[in-house]
Amino acid sequence: MNEKPPIDQKSGQPKTFIEQRPPSQERDVERREPLEKPSTKESERATETKIAEIKQLLQEPFVQNNTMLPEPTAVRTNSSNLEVHNVHKFYSWFAKYYDLSRKIWNPFFPASVEKEFNGLLSKYIKDGAEILDVGVGTGINIERVLNDNIAFGSYEGIDVNPEMLTEARHKFDHIKNLTLRIGDITQMEFTKQYDSIISTLALSHLKEPDKAIQKLLTALKPGGKILYLDNFAVPKPRLRDKAALWVYRNLFHFSPIPTEMAEKFPVSEEEKHFPFLGGQLSIYVFQKNPGI
Numbered sequence: 001m002n003e004k005p006p007i008d009q010k011s012g013q014p015k016t017f018i019e020q021r022p023p024s025q026e027r028d029v030e031r032r033e034p035l036e037k038p039s040t041k042e043s044e045r046a047t048e049t050k051i052a053e054i055k056q057l058l059q060e061p062f063v064q065n066n067t068m069l070p071e072p073t074a075v076r077t078n079s080s081n082l083e084v085h086n087v088h089k090f091y092s093w094f095a096k097y098y099d100l101s102r103k104i105w106n107p108f109f110p111a112s113v114e115k116e117f118n119g120l121l122s123k124y125i126k127d128g129a130e131i132l133d134v135g136v137g138t139g140i141n142i143e144r145v146l147n148d149n150i151a152f153g154s155y156e157g158i159d160v161n162p163e164m165l166t167e168a169r170h171k172f173d174h175i176k177n178l179t180l181r182i183g184d185i186t187q188m189e190f191t192k193q194y195d196s197i198i199s200t201l202a203l204s205h206l207k208e209p210d211k212a213i214q215k216l217l218t219a220l221k222p223g224g225k226i227l228y229l230d231n232f233a234v235p236k237p238r239l240r241d242k243a244a245l246w247v248y249r250n251l252f253h254f255s256p257i258p259t260e261m262a263e264k265f266p267v268s269e270e271e272k273h274f275p276f277l278g279g280q281l282s283i284y285v286f287q288k289n290p291g292i
């Protein structure tokens with residue numbers, strides 16, 4: 001992207017966004033292997049320091065101006081596992097196993113979800129489109145868009161976790177017009193607008209997913225669409241669902257989203273729901289209405 005960074009009012013210098021950090025720095029983090037195995041305390045301290053550094057980095061560069069965003073309808077209760085640093089810590093070690101784990105859980109995924117979502121990508125993303133993928137992870141959606149032969153104009157993937165981005169870079173670094181950047185959707189502001197925004201299985205990691213959706217709507221060009229797939233809650237989970245919910249929250253740091261959080265946004269297509277352990281997988285196509 002050739003955008004000019006915003007100017008810092010105090011120093012008069014361009015702001016340094018985290019997302020502009022050169023990829024080499026992320027790779028340095030990846031290569032930092034200890035020569036000797038550190039003691040548990042040392043490694044815990046190192047992890048804490050790394051988390052503190054990342055938290056600092058995530059907070060510094062973005063404009064903290066959320067005045068245009070409405071208050072969330074409902075803040076999720078019991079959500080301490082959904083703190084961004086917990087999610088970040090989890091994906092730092094899980095990144096290497098993410099694609100493998102998908103192969104294991106794919107047979108349990110309703111096949112119609114994949115078919116339906118791919119259909120929407122083909123239907124709504126036009127050749128030449130500027131695409132944003134929020135929580136791009138290891139790049140599953142990049143793969144879907146490429147498999148659909150969509151000749152996008154640009155594809156920008158953001159993710160809070162550098163290790164997930166590293167996995168994506170291994171696979172897609174050679175793709176023209178593709179940018180993979182670090183960014184925390186809860187903190188960042190967008191300086192441009194996109195034709196299509198994709199987000200799959202990422203916003204259920206957030207305490208206030210509706211705030212993120214609202215923010216994404218402001219980053220959409222008029223007529224653009226948000227193609228959204230995520231874990232949603234059902235009103236009366238059964239016992240086995242409750243067990244799954246516990247695992248999701250405590251081990252994987254996500255929690256299915258109450259449907260009322262999504263249903264207040266303008267949709268351009270009837271949403272689809274697919275029963276899945278612990279709740280349901282839901283697909284929404286949000287669109288920008290005048291005034292957003």
Ligand SMILES: C[S@@+](CC[C@H](N)C(=O)[O-])C[C@H]1O[C@@H](n2cnc3c(N)ncnc32)[C@H](O)[C@@H]1O
Pocket residue numbers: 084087088091134135136137138139140141158159160161164183184185186199200201202203205206
């Ligand atoms: C379950 S993975 C989904 C990855 C990919 N979209 C997919 O469907 O396979 C969730 C991703 O969301 C990212 N994520 C979680 N919280 C985030 C945040 N606050 N900002 C940006 N990305 C976030 C995680 O780092 C992770 O890569």
